[in-house]
Amino acid sequence: MGTAEVPQDPQRVVVLDTGELDSALALGVTPVGTVHADGATGPQSYLADQAKNIEEVGTIQNPNLEAIAALKPDLILSNSVRHKDIYEQLRGIAPTVFAETVGKAWKENFRLAGAALGKSDEAERVLGEYEAKAQALGPRFGTPGSVEVSMVRFMANGVRVYGEGSFIGTILNDVGFARPQIARTEETFVQVSPEQLSSADGDLLFYAGYGQDGASKQAELAAGPLWQRLGAVSRGDAHPVSDDLWYLGIGPLAANRVLDDLARYASAA
Incomplete structure (x- = not known):
């Protein structure tokens, strides 16, 4: 969505999709706010322990902008597929970084989150370990x-x-x-x-x-x-x-x- 100037070490991160929540936690960053999937009552079950103290700010389809602003984030992570229509509003709250798409592009999106969080080297390490594990399983x-x-x-x-x-x-x-x-x-x-x-x-x-x-x-x-x-x-x-x-x-x-x-x-x- 253009250029975003983000803090060198963001401390108050809000994530607005399931992939961004997974990515942040994989990099050792616990967001202050997250959304849950429509039809769900909380974060994905496999992240229940890691996400139990994260403030909920609505659903993927309907993020609560007031609740997001109240958390005073210094970085917002999401993607264009979900939230392109509210990008300008989100950018008015905090620096906002969007992945272009979801699903198949999860590795590229993880690298983008790593760059925004100042953890690119860690992101490459995590992906390398995953790929080695997948190759060993075959x-x-x-x-x-x-x-x-x-x-x-x-x-x-x-x-x-x-x-x-x-x-x-x-x-x-x-x-x-x-x-x-x-x-x-x-x-x-x-x-x-x-x-x-x-x-x-x-x-x-x-x-x-x-x-x-x-x-x-x-x-x-x-x-x-x-x-x-x-x-x-x-x-x-x-x-x-x-x-x-x-x-x-x-x-x-x-x-x-x-x-x-x-x-x-x-x-x-």
Whole structure:
């Protein structure tokens, strides 16, 4: 969004998306304010302990500008996808740094947060350790390039199959997994109907529901014949995962935790 002059060592940071919260905490910075995902009641569950004393300033879609200003921040971190329309208002409160996009670009966004927080070297160290961990995990699945991993997310309005152009897609790629044909796209996700669920099959399938409505949709479809006919389901190779972590995390702490989760299924492939 242009140039921002930020303090050399910002002390009162407000973050306005899940990726920025993850990134700040990964760099050892505890923000004074954060938002939570719409439909959630607080920060992502995997960050509950680290974020328990952070002031909440609304939701991702509706940040509370008055609450943000009351915290007297010296830096605000977010991204253009979520908050481009209120950039000028945020900039009027404190120096504001926006990433251009979300999801697949999480590593670049983490580096940007590192630069804004004066912790670029630390950001590179964290990313290097993550990438080494991902590369070491792949051989535990034999030949990961021959293992198709499918990512399914149940939403209130339907079912999504997540593609290569997503946060979770980058992690699977870093490990070296293959993807089902429908997921071989730079799009974040492909919306499918219940009748198209067969296209979401894989050697391994991981699924989650977003919020209570997504969980209800998951329960409804998972009990039906279309889901039960999937090869991964019938073999016992379909596994529920944390939506907070695998889909909402979008940062290095989440990425490392996803690798830990994946390691549990190495013997299943």
